[in-house]
Every structure is written in C-alpha cells, then in structure tokens.
C-alpha cells in the first residue's frame with residue numbers, strides 16, 4: 001500500500017501511483033504536459049462539436065414573403081419615399097420582375113416556390129380539385145382522414161391529414177443536409193413537414209375548428225336571413241329576454257355521432273347597460289364594451305365522454321341598442337393543444353404560445369369573409385388585420401433573435417387580404433367604389449405596405465455580409481370589377497346542357513358540408529364544365545363518370561374550339577376583351593401530375609375575374625355581372641403575364657427578371673448543395689459574393 005503526499009490511498013489508481021514515483025521537477029513537467037494536453041483536448045472538443053453541428057453555417061439566407069405585393073404599387077410608393085427600407089434594398093441591391101405560376105394563385109405559387117418546380121410536379125393547380133367520378137369539388141392542398149373509432153367511442157386510429165403537394169421543399173433538402181431551418185407560416189405547409197433539427201409552423205392550409213378556411217359567427221337581433229352565408233359564415237338571430245341572450249356557438253361536426261351534427265356550445269350574454277355586456281362561454285366570463293375585442297376564449301368541444309378538442313375565438317361587441325350585434329371570429333385551433341399537429345416539432349406551437357401568448361393558428365387568419373358579407377365594417381376588419389400582422393411580426397422576431405438557423409423563412413398574408421378587400425377604395429371606376437369610405441380607408445393598402453417596410457426594417461440588423469436576404473411576393477394584384485360565369489358561357493355556347501332551368505345558388509358550406517353539386521346538369525349532353533378559379537374540364541369518356549367526349553381528335557378539337565371562342569369573348573358593355581389567354585394543360589405544365597390538371601386554364605384580362613359561383617360549380621343566368629362586393633381586388637384566374645410578383649434582395653444581380661421557381665435552386669446553390677434535376681428553376685446569379 002502506498003500513500004501519496006495528499007495522504008490518499010491510491011493503490012488501485014495507476015495515475016496516482018505514477019505521480020508518487022516522480023520527483024518534484026518531473027512532477028512539474030508532467031503537470032505542464034497534462035495542462036497542455038487538456039487544453040488541446042478542449043480545443044478539439046469544441047471544433048468537433050462545431051463539426052457535428054454544421055446547421056449553423058457561416059452563410060445564412062433569410063426569406064420574407066409578403067403575399068400578393070404588387071410591383072406597380074410598390075414601385076410607386078418606393079418612388080414617393082413612402083417605403084424607405086424597401087427603397088434602400090432596391091437602390092443598394094436588386095429589384096426584379098418576378099414571374100408567377102399559371103394560375104397566379106397562392107397555393108399554386110407557394111407550392112412552386114417550395115419545390116422549385118412547375119405545378120405539373122407539385123400537383124397543385126388551384127384552390128379546388130374535382131373528383132372525376134362524382135364531379136364533386138374538394139380542397140386541393142390536403143386530404144383528411146377521419147380516423148377510426150370502436151363503438152364511436154374509443155379511438156383506434158387517429159384522425160390525420162396528408163398534404164397533396166408533391167415534390168420536396170428546399171428546406172427539407174437543406175435540413176437533410178444538416179442545415180438548421182426555421183420555416184414559419186409558409187403556405188401549403190400543413191400538415192407540417194419534418195425539418196430535422198429545425199422548426200416549422202404551418203401557414204395557409206391550417207383549417208379552423210370546423211375544418212374550413214374560416215367560418216365566422218354573427219349574432220344580432222335584426223337578422224333577416226339566418227343560416228350560412230355564400231362565403232362561410234353562420235348568421236344567428238337572437239332575442240333579448242330579461243337583459244339576457246341565450247344562443248349557441250357552432251363547433252366542429254361531430255364525426256362520432258351518427259347524424260354528424262355540429263357540436264353546439266351555449267353562449268350567454270348579459271346586457272349590463274347601453275354600452276357594456278358580459279360574454280359567458282363555459283366557465284369563462286368577460287365584460288366587453290361596444291367597439292372592443294375580447295381576449296381569447298378557449299372553448300372545449302366534447303366529441304364523446306372520452307374525446308374533447310380545444311379551439312379559441314375572440315368576440316367583438318358591435319352594438320347593444322337599438323339592435324344587439326356581436327361578432328365571433330372563426331374558431332382557431334388552440335395552439336397549446338391543437339387537434340392536429342400544426343408545427344414541427346409538434347411541441348413548437350405550444351412553446352411559441354408560452355413565449356408570445358396565444359396567437360391565431362388558422363391559415364387564412366384575416367377575417368375577409370365577414371367584411372365580404374358586410375357583417376363587420378372596415379374599422380373592425382383593419383383593427384383585426386393589424387393585430388394579426390403585429391402578432392405575426394412578434395412570432396418572427398421571437399425566432400429571429402434566437403439566431404439558431406442557417407435558413408429562415410416567414411410568409412406574411414395581410415398584404416394579400418387588404419388588397420382583396422380595399423381595392424374598391426383606390427379604384428374610382430370600381431362598381432363598389434364609395435367616396436366617403438375612400439376618404440376614410442383609401443390608405444389602408446398603403447398602410448399595410450408600410451407595415452411590410454417596417455418589418456423589413458426590423459430584419460435588416462440581422463442581415464450581415466454573410467447573409468442573403470430575399471423579399472418576395474407570389475403574385476401581383478388587379479381590380480376585380482366584373483365577374484364572368486364560365487359555366488353560363490359554356491351553357492350558352494352549347495358545351496353544357498341543363499336538365500331543368502332550376503339551378504342553385506352555392507354557398508361555401510356546400511363544399512365543406514358536401515352539399516348537392518350540379519343538381520341540374522345533364523351530363524350525357526355536357527362536353528365541358530368549369531370549377532375552381534378559371535379551370536375548365538372536358539367531360540372525357542373513360543375519365544369522367546358520365547364522360548361523352550372521346551379522347552384523341554374529338555378532345556383536341558373541342559379544346560381548340562373553346563380556346564378560340566373564349567379568347568374572343570368581348571364584354572358587350574365595355575367593348576373590352578375579358579380574357580387574355582386560354583391555356584392547354586400540356587402547353588404550360590410538365591411532370592408526373594399533368595393528368596390531374598384542368599384541361600384548360602383561363603387567364604383573365606385586367607378588371608375581369610371568374611365568378612365565385614363558377615368557382616363552386618354554379619350556373620347563374622348572366623355571363624358577365626358587375627362585382628359590387630367588398631372583395632374587390634384579385635389575382636386568381638388573371639393571366640400570369642400581367643400578374644407578376646416582386647423580388648428584392650440585398651445582393652446585386654444583373655438579371656432582368658426571375659421566377660418564383662428560381663428561389664429553391666438559388667438557396668441550394670448559396671449553401672453549396674446539389675440542385676435536384678427535377679427542379680425547373682435556375683439559380684439567380686449575383687454580382688456580389690456572400
């Protein structure tokens with residue numbers, strides 16, 4: 001047994017045994033060697049840690065998407081000095097014309113953005129698609145499976161949702177190559193993709209609790225017509241009795257009940273005086289004043305004794321006397337317990353709510369439908385729009401500040417929504433122009449563009465010499481002054497035959513509620529039909545259930561005939577051409593999903609758009625009607641040659657234009673990653689290295 005100078009018993013420890021055998025000098029030398037080797041080991045440890053975590057590369061890419069920013073409006077306001085941060089980017093970096101997809105619709109364009117491919121490879125051609133066996137429309141971007149339940153009680157298979165977008169996103173490629181990606185609110189990212197080591201919060205495509213793009217509720221004592229509105233709203237007439245109103249909130253359809261009825265939650269309102277009321281839902285109460293939004297009400301919907309799901313909504317008290325009017329926004333998934341995953345990792349949406357408070361989860365987050373139906377006014381709409389946009393900016397900053405990414409993407413939506421709703425107030429020739437409102441709200445679109453400029457200004461400090469910044473939009477905007485009923489045109493030109501004059505006016509609820517479609521179409525004598533935003537399908541033998549047009553020459557000549565006639569369609573009132581181009585699918589798409597594309601895609605001229613009724617398969621009496629709706633600006637179904645988006649970057653490029661499919665290969669090239677062959681885009685070339 002040997003005792004060393006520290007008096008420690010160490011016969012079992014060879015290290016201490018050796019120490020005891022050295023004299024003081026050699027001990028000192030040994031200590032120096034030991035210290036040196038520890039520091040070398042430490043250094044190696046650090047560098048190997050960095051090597052195992054290459055996700056934080058030196059090079060960074062930040063992409064800010066602003067849906068629907070129009071190049072002409074933007075240029076004008078940059079010239080006037082109203083958008084200083086964006087002007088700075090234009091002057092010191094790049095501002096290019098940005099080619100969009102055909103059709104220039106958000107789900108189509110953002111899918112091509114993600115994959116760098118044309119719609120023939122993403123399989124997303126429109127908001128809607130149709131089942132040729134039933135002629136029934138359905139949402140194009142995702143498919144739901146309701147799950148399986150034993151005795152309608154015990155879940156044996158979870159309800160799920162699958163994305164219909166094909167192809168691989170560039171953030172998936174980047175994350176598979178070890179880069180850390182933060183992808184927030186990009187459209188068509190529901191259900192959330194796995195981005196290994198990164199984060200993703202789903203955007204456009206996340207439904208509300210009813211499975212729709214946003215069903216609002218409106219309660220009033222002066223309601224004339226109760227029920228569903230054309231574009232998704234529940235209108236309820238209420239009665240004040242003894243200063244109390246007792247009514248209901250429409251929850252999700254209960255797929256566990258035989259009749260699949262809506263789950264209804266009691267809503268109680270206590271009138272306090274002419275200005276205040278107390279809202280009570282389940283065990284939460286809140287006193288509201290007229291002209292005030294409530295905080296979020298988290299609502300529990302019980303499907304059966306075992307299963308409950310959570311949603312949340314905000315109320316706005318419009319008036320109490322002489323008429324009581326109350327608005328409830330669409331019920332969003334509760335981010336702390338969403339019924340379906342809306343983020344990757346699944347817990348990310350919850351952590352975010354803990355960081356910044358409750359936030360809207362609904363993909364179509366801004367309440368356009370309620371303003372479209374005149375249930376809320378411009379003031380309430382804009383208040384909610386800026387609340388939503390500020391909350392989005394807060395989410396962006398919360399994650400940007402973490403600096404834990406190589407690739408960062410955030411897509412904002414308010415720019416698109418405000419232009420849909422307020423174009424009528426910047427266009428004096430619009431049928432829905434209102435001078436008084438124009439004086440009050442004519443600057444609403446500019447204000448949202450200025451908000452974008454402010455957001456870009458907040459991001460600029462995060463853009464160093466190694467960071468590439470892109471500010472992009474997926475398409476531009478146009479006035480939507482007149483609506484064209486394509487099915488009516490098909491009927492009047494002998495391509496579609498009706499079995500009776502009795503038609504039907506469609507409501508969005510028909511789509512989600514699986515209403516009766518095409519009730520008066522004689523399919524045996526119909527050669528073509530229109531559905532969605534500018535899509536025409538041939539009633540093709542062997543493909544459609546009651547197809548009559550033979551593939552081959554008959555199909556070809558029918559399409560030629562329709563193309564020629566539609567391109568010459570003149571609005572008899574204005575003498576203008578309503579349509580700029582009609583495209584055969586094989587001329588604009590290539591890829592594995594070409595067969596799922598509409599046979600013809602119609603590209604409208606400035607001022608004209610396909611009608612809402614056509615989009616839902618409706619056949620109203622007139623071909624062209626004035627659009628007097630608040631939904632007054634659009635891009636869907638406009639010809640892509642006049643609907644470009646914007647592209648700005650901090651890096652200089654000598655290119656004259658770029659395309660939305662170029663972003664994916666450009667990002668991969670910046671990170672020195674191979675560009676997959678199937679990508680249709682080409683990397684944008686820059687004059688300055690990063």
Ligand SMILES: [Zn+2]
Nearest residue numbers: 068106416420
């Ligand atoms: Zn839009």
